Amino acid sequence: MLIPNQKIDFPFFKESGIDLYIKREDLIHPHISGNKYRKLKYNLIEAKQQGQDTLLTFGGAFSNHIAATAYAGKEAGLKTIGVIRGEELKEGWQANPTLKLASEHGMRFHFVSRSEYRTKGTDSFLEKLKMTFGEFYILPEGGTNDLAIKGCEEILTVEDNRFDFICSAVGTGGTIAGIINSAQPHQRVLGFPALKGDFLMKEIRKVSESENWDLIQDYHFGGYAKITTEQVGFINNFKKKTGIPLDPIYTGKMVFGIFDLIKKGFFKPGTQILAIHTGGLQGIKGMNQVLKQKNLPLLDL
Incomplete structure (x- = not known):
């Protein structure tokens, strides 16, 4: 199964000397993506x-x-x-x-x-x-269990070895554990948790012995299923510019975080970044119900 890596072009990437690609795992299947x-x-x-x-x-x-x-x-x-x-x-x-x-x-x-x-x-x-x-x-x-982690170890391919950083959203920790296990020694894996709290560190260490990873805890937007008007605007603008829909619980937070880290100079010039799109797009309709009840802007479908 060949999953494309789509290059993301925004003007400030060139200014920072950064290349960002998104692995379109959301395209695997319309319902089991x-x-x-x-x-x-x-x-x-x-x-x-x-x-x-x-x-x-x-x-x-x-x-x-x-x-x-x-x-x-x-x-x-x-x-x-x-x-x-x-x-x-x-x-x-x-x-x-x-x-x-x-x-x-x-x-x-x-x-x-x-x-x-x-x-x-x-x-x-x-x-x-x-x-x-x-x-x-x-x-x-x-x-998430051992067999789930085994499946997630297949996300990265030989063609992905050229990247310096692999980024993934984190829920229960199974996906990032699989990525950590299959990443190359020169690669650093960055996880962007959708939940508040440090408990995920312990959960990931239970299923992976590697130390080639970090959790970036600053982009959960208040916790699981929480969203802000700023995030809605970011997700809608990203889709308009790239054609890629992001879910508000996981990938939307991760990509927002990557953009912010690039702007803050977290990555050295010349860095190659691969972000994993973990799907979850069915959740957009449910989130729009919540946003509508709060009279907030809606996510573009």
């Missing part, structure tokens, strides 16, 4: 090898992982169940674009309270699910 495709690839194979016919996973109201799992399961001939955080969503979930999309691709939902959701990793919680749904193959929230 970016890192979700990579994370699901080997898990689907494993589920079938185990003889399982049902995938069960976890997520919030606008989860890219929920939407991707639903479609991937349908394509693979597997049933899917989504354990959804927020019991209040049980009524009126059809108005949620992510859940509506997942349902259209065959996913059944099990809504739980936020307090109960926090116990999703316990034996008692999983036993209740098995009593309700029977046997299933578990995909963790966000899709």
